[in-house]
Amino acid sequence: MSRLVDVLLGRSRRSEVPIDAIPGAALLWLIGSFALLLLPQWNRLPWWLIAACVVLAGWRWLAQSGRVRLPGRWLRTGIMLVLIGVYLGTVQGRFTVDTAASFFVLAVGLKWLETRSARDFYVLFFILVYLAAVNFLFQQDILWALLTFAAIACLLVGLQVLNAPDLPGSLKAGWKRLGLLMVKTLPVVVLLFVFFPRMAPLWSVPLVSGEARSGISDTMRPGDISNLAQSSERAFRVSFGGPIPEYRDRYWRGLILDYLDGETWRQRDREPFQRPGRVAVDGGIGALASNQYDVLLEPTDQRWAFSLENSIAVSDNVFDAGEDLFRFRRPADSPVRYRLAIDPGQTRPGSELTQAVRQRYLQLPGEGNPRARALASELAGQYSPAQVVNELMQRFRNEEYYYTLRPPAMPNDGVDTLLFEEQRGFCAHYAGAATFVFRAAGIPSRVVVGYQGGDAGAGGDYLIVRQYDAHAWVEVWLEGRGWVRVDPTAAIAPDRIEFGLREAMAEEGSFLENNLTSPQRYGDLAVLQWASLQLDRINYHWQRWVVGYQGQSQMNLMSRLPGGIGMKELGYITAGLVGFALLVAGLVSALSMTRGARQDGFRRVVGSWHRLCEQAGVPVRSGETPVVLAERMAEARPSVAESARIFARTVNSHYYSSASTRQADDDTRRLRRLLKTMKRQLKRNQETGSRMPKHD
Amino acid sequence: MGMITRKLRQRWQHWINRRVPRGDSQTFSQKNIFILPTGAGVVFGVLLLIMLITGINYQNSLIYLLTFILGALFVGAMHQTHRNLSGLTLALIQPGEGEAGDDVPFRFRVTAGKDSGLAIALSVVDSKLEGVHVPAGQARDVILPIPSAHRGYLRPDKVRIETRFPFGLLKAWSWLRPSSAGIAYPRPLVAPEVISQVDDGSEARSSAPVAGQDNADLRPWREGDMSQRVMWKRFARSGQMVVADWEGEQGSPHWLDFNAFPGADTELRLSYLAWLVADRLQKGAKFGLNLPGEVIEPDTGPIHGDRCLRALAVWGEKPPREQDALPFGTRKTVDGATAGGSV
DSSP: OHHHHHHHHTOOSSOOOOGGGSOHHHHHHHHHHHHHHHGGGTTTSOHHHHHHHHHHHHHHHHHHTTSSOOOOHHHHHHHHHHHHHHHHHHHTTOOOHHHHHHHHHHHHHHHGGGOOSHHHHHHHHHHHHHHHHHHHHHOOSHHHHHHHHHHHHHHHHHHHHHHSTTOTTHHHHHHHHHHHHHHHHHHHHHHHHHHSOOOOOSSOOOOOOSSOOSSOOSEEOTTHHHHHTTOOOEEEEEEESSOOOOGGGOEEEEEEEOEEETTEEEOSSOOOOOOOOOOOOOOOOSSOOTTEEEEEEOOOSSOEEOBOTTEEEOSTTEEEEETTEEEESSOOOSOEEEEEEEOTTOOOSOSSOOHHHHHHTTOOOSSOOHHHHHHHHHHHHHSOHHHHHHHHHHHHHHSOOEEOSSOOOOOSSHHHIIIIIIOEEOHHHHHHHHHHHHHHTTOOEEEEEEEEOOEEOGGGSSEEEEGGGEEEEEEEEETTTEEEEEOHHHHHOHHHHHTOHHHHTTTTTOTTTTOTTOGGGOTTOHHHHHHHHHHHHHHHHIIIIIITOOHHHHHHHHHHSSSOOOHHHHHHHHHHHHHHHHHHHHHHHHHHHHHGGGHHHHHHHHHHHHHHHHHTTOOOOTTOOHHHHHHHHHHHOGGGHHHHHHHHHHHHHHHHSOOOHHHHHHHHHHHHHHHHHHHHHHHHHHHHTTOOOOOO | OHHHHHHHHHHHHHHHHHHSOSOSEEEOOTTTOEEEEOHHHHHHHHHHHHHHHHHHHTTOHHHHHHHHHHHHHHHHHHHHHHHHHTTOEEEEEEOOEEETTSEEEEEEEEEOOSSOEEEEEEEETTEEEEEEEEOTTOEEEEEEEEEBOSSEEEBOSOEEEEEOTTTSSEEEEEEEOOOOOEEEEOOOOOOOSOOOOTTTOTTOOTTOTTTTSOSEEEEEOOTTOOGGGBOHHHHHHHSOOEEEEEOSSTTOOEEEEGGGSTTOOHHHHHHHHHHHHHHHHHHTOOEEEEETTEEEEEEOSHHHHHHHHHHHHHTTOOOOOTTOOSOBSBHHHHHTGGGOOOO
């Protein structure tokens, strides 16, 4: 029994590497870096995984101080099997980059339990570096990026501590050394970043994560969009070449819902299946023309691109999908930039609807909502289609309809309940109900889902469209005019369309009421608003110029440089840069060496002394101390005896004292003088024969 | 095949030896510092490649950026690691003495140039000393135990100096090829109690200078002579300090004689003698040492003892010459004795 406990607790008889082979300070930096690297993934990882990582890393840390033991092989295997089992249960066979990244985190967590030697430390270092790269797949905001780079810095400091654990003051020096190294290498990094050719992906792996992203979806039930209204997450940002359109004209069309299935609006035709692949993340070259606009879309995992009415595609990562809608060729799994242009002269195709299409836009469920149908046939009996539309809008405008984020539940015959009883609803309710009435009245119509509005970012050079700007409205087909936008919300709550949701909900006080952490919620705190917008601006430029610096942006920049620089030239430039950097590093160290050459002055003068002795017939023996050599010299040439002894003493004191550089220089000078004296003495001695010379 | 590799190795050795000339002091510079990635450094390079491919595949600029930063740091670290050694001077300031088979402590001095030398390791084949830090412009004395294999001169061919600071991804190294040798005494073995008195010994060589003449041998005073043996009367008379070396009298010095162990081989005899020296020293007795070709007159005290042990250690051995490329007396010599006849 006690054997078993021993094995489980790691008291194995095998002599394992002692736990303190890694200095505690180094381990602490490693754990700290791990914690930092987990932060950007906090909302992506399952909670149990984060908890497991905290426990495992904490265990390792406690083991370092000897308070607990690391688990033995059996317990370790057990923990591993349990965690992997939980993992497999969580992912349920889905294999995506997201689940792979989670597994990677799990592997890092498990590795803590077997981190004993410096080698394990390096293994952890490597996987943590790669974890940082994985982080960048999911989080590219500037603050998260800075956090990740900070984690890398901690890792590198940890390495320094590992390599010189007993060096006093090593931490401060380590940061300083790292900082200096970064500053020195910064130019090379910048040049490499700019010039390294951005190749097309070697193979395509979709980055679709399993989690649901907030954003509009391709189905709409009456309550759906009011949930989105509680989120102030960014949907996309737009910058315009020309003037920014009026608030009320900022209708961002995303997709058309043309099929009513009971209570739910959906698309009649499923989006065609696409082979998984990567979306081209940047589009658009050069300055914006006055009718163009750039959209920087946050990842949606969908293929929808949002556009103003009457747009045409400019960048080649979006295409016209018909019905004035645009689609990416692949799901947008990371931030995507695309460019469109407004072309008012564009005539909408099909001034006539074919019978099939007409049927499609008149589809209704067979039964339900009798009062709405009665109203529709009453209106249709009296008015032309255009007048029917006006009449309904008038009704919304004049009667007591409320625009609210707290609509009541309307389970049965929702349209009837909304129109005739509750008269309270959100845009999705009214858009759905209006389309129902129009169709019942024989007017082809459809629900359009997207965003409406958008606030100016800091500096006013771009718009930020947030999730709470999500909106649904109606388009009706009128003979001779084609598809016409009709927005019931504009009739009921004009503030929503003119100023946005905040104003529309001012009375009700329900704007972002469930979202306490959103800065947008506290619109009256000017400082907070300002800070949030400034941060967004930094992020926007970060996204635009650093994160979004990809193939086309690079080619765009290169095309402005003289001499047509293509992919091949970029390759040459990169190779040249790396070579140049190495050369500079070599030159710098060579230069610093020549500056350090005065250290050799001492050796040179000792060398000349040896030569002098040899010339005087006193061979220099190896391993002989300077004093012995001087004594032999003195014996052979008494004329220089005194000088030789002083010389030897000086050499000795140079060897045996930890002298400063200045004193070393003094020593060398003194030795040179002595040497000169001795040469003079020898010469004079030869000339004058036996006469005893005096000493200096 | 084997010959080619040996040739190559010789070439390589020759090339290194030109760059690292033999001498007790060596200043490291561009010329003689070698630098290569460590195993971890190689893995790091592979990791950077994988990260670059990840960056390309996911068109992720930040992964590109991270890769370039780490790559540039790697090159910067190369410079840093190199600078850690360059300008540094390693000097052997005191070759050690010890018993054969033991680790003999050699004292080295590491003097930093204008850059600090941090986390420096000194090593010979079987021995390593890590974590030497020398701030810029200062010096540190360190002791590196050199394992000895047998009696005689002890000189490692190369003392390796290495640093992996700051990140352990690169190692810069060089060597000191000391010219001075330490000494390994014979390992003492308890000797059979045959104490030869030189004048008794039938085989004693008559050439021994002090053997079998007068019962008192007069000689001038030397440092270390005991004052009760100075002939003070003579001093009062003539002013000369003369010491009497008594022979053949009660309490006269014992001779430790190489020839006292017939049948034993040379090394064994030396081991016996080493034990006897230690034994006499411990008892505080007076003794002399008689080796073929070398005689140490009777005396007492630790200085005398060391002198005797040294004589035993190097008896019949030639000091290592400058040009000898092979280590002397370290375990490597024994293990690799076939590598080439040097002595």
